[in-house]
Amino acid sequence: MENSVKQSKKFFFSIIMPVYNAEKFLQKAIDSVLAQTFTDFELLLINDCSTDSSEMICKQIAALDSRVRKLRTSVNSGAAAARNLGIKAARGHYLGFVDSDDTIDPDVFQSAYDILKKHDYDCLKFGLQEEYYDQTNKLKYSRKCCLEHKVYQAGDELYNQIIDMEAIPLFGYLWNGFYKRKTVLENGIFLDETLKVNEDFDFNIRFFRFVRQLCCSSNIGYHYAKRMNGSLTNQHQAYAYEVQMMKIHGLLDFAPQKLEPMDAERQKIFWMYVRFVYALLSDSKRDTMNDMIERIQKDSLYNEFLSTEFTNSSVKQKILVRFLKNKNKWQLKKMILLIQKIRRDFPILFAKIKH
Numbered sequence: 001m002e003n004s005v006k007q008s009k010k011f012f013f014s015i016i017m018p019v020y021n022a023e024k025f026l027q028k029a030i031d032s033v034l035a036q037t038f039t040d041f042e043l044l045l046i047n048d049c050s051t052d053s054s055e056m057i058c059k060q061i062a063a064l065d066s067r068v069r070k071l072r073t074s075v076n077s078g079a080a081a082a083r084n085l086g087i088k089a090a091r092g093h094y095l096g097f098v099d100s101d102d103t104i105d106p107d108v109f110q111s112a113y114d115i116l117k118k119h120d121y122d123c124l125k126f127g128l129q130e131e132y133y134d135q136t137n138k139l140k141y142s143r144k145c146c147l148e149h150k151v152y153q154a155g156d157e158l159y160n161q162i163i164d165m166e167a168i169p170l171f172g173y174l175w176n177g178f179y180k181r182k183t184v185l186e187n188g189i190f191l192d193e194t195l196k197v198n199e200d201f202d203f204n205i206r207f208f209r210f211v212r213q214l215c216c217s218s219n220i221g222y223h224y225a226k227r228m229n230g231s232l233t234n235q236h237q238a239y240a241y242e243v244q245m246m247k248i249h250g251l252l253d254f255a256p257q258k259l260e261p262m263d264a265e266r267q268k269i270f271w272m273y274v275r276f277v278y279a280l281l282s283d284s285k286r287d288t289m290n291d292m293i294e295r296i297q298k299d300s301l302y303n304e305f306l307s308t309e310f311t312n313s314s315v316k317q318k319i320l321v322r323f324l325k326n327k328n329k330w331q332l333k334k335m336i337l338l339i340q341k342i343r344r345d346f347p348i349l350f351a352k353i354k355h
Contacts, residue, residue: 014092018082022100080191108221127220172201
């Protein structure tokens with residue numbers, strides 16, 4: 001009886017947390033959700049066949065708090081599949097997401113509710129704090145990613161804001177936003193389970209085609225843990241080229257009209273392209289780097305990059321763009337090797353200067 005009541009009750013927020021072998025951080029993540037000052041929410045813990053004590057932690061918490069429901073995938077399928085299971089099971093007016101190694105401030109839900117109860121926006125986006133931890137799990141550096149409180153209408157206004165958010169970056173993430181569940185379900189918008197990286201960006205670019213109004217909040221309540229020991233947030237550093245270029249194609253295709261070489265939006269998109277390409281090459285091994293450079297230069301996106309005119313660039317941007325536009329593979333390779341050395345020997349410095 002209690003379980004059926006729990007499943008039939010309606011909530012304002014449904015918070016979806018995929019869980020896979022997260023025993024080190026899971027309790028803290030869950031506690032930060034349950035400590036919210038606004039209490040009209042449910043927390044869906046989706047265990048993706050963990051092999052550690054995550055299942056026991058989820059089960060114990062669900063038994064103690066009626067707002068918590070524990071679900072489990074039939075086979076280990078990845079975060080996208082776990083989130084989809086949560087979306088289908090959710091009962092809230094808005095969907096929210098928290099990862100099992102992150103935390104949120106206690107006023108996140110109240111801050112969002114105060115906005116959404118009045119206007120019922122299709123989506124609300126807010127800021128976050130990136131937190132970089134070393135191999136001993138000690139916090140070494142943090143960076144605030146902020147948004148201005150403002151409402152954006154569908155069309156050019158929304159498109160420009162999407163690009164500006166992704167440049168921070170704040171657009172592609174799921175967990176710094178609340179999504180109207182009705183919009184998700186009516187349009188069949190679920191995460192692509194074949195994607196292991198950037199599946200959240202892919203979800204967002206499809207969801208935002210149905211957004212009439214986006215509200216951005218100045219709240220910075222999400223703590224995004226970036227761990228340098230290969231744990232949850234760093235499992236997919238070897239970004240696949242196709243997946244990164246998916247972002248560029250997605251932003252270009254979303255444009256209300258064709259972008260010209262000097263358009264500010266095009267410059268912003270192709271500055272992201274520059275960052276993605278350098279990240280990809282920096283993850284390459286020395287003996288495969290030439291092949292990757294050749295692949296990049298043969299892609300049609302590279303020709304679009306070459307025709308883009310960058311204005312008002314910073315010194316860092318000018319240097320990186322110049323090396324990438326120069327088709328001399330050896331000069332570009334030397335730059336990449338320097339970047340690799342800085343990232344390897346001075347990881348905190350690299351984290352500070354890469355944005």
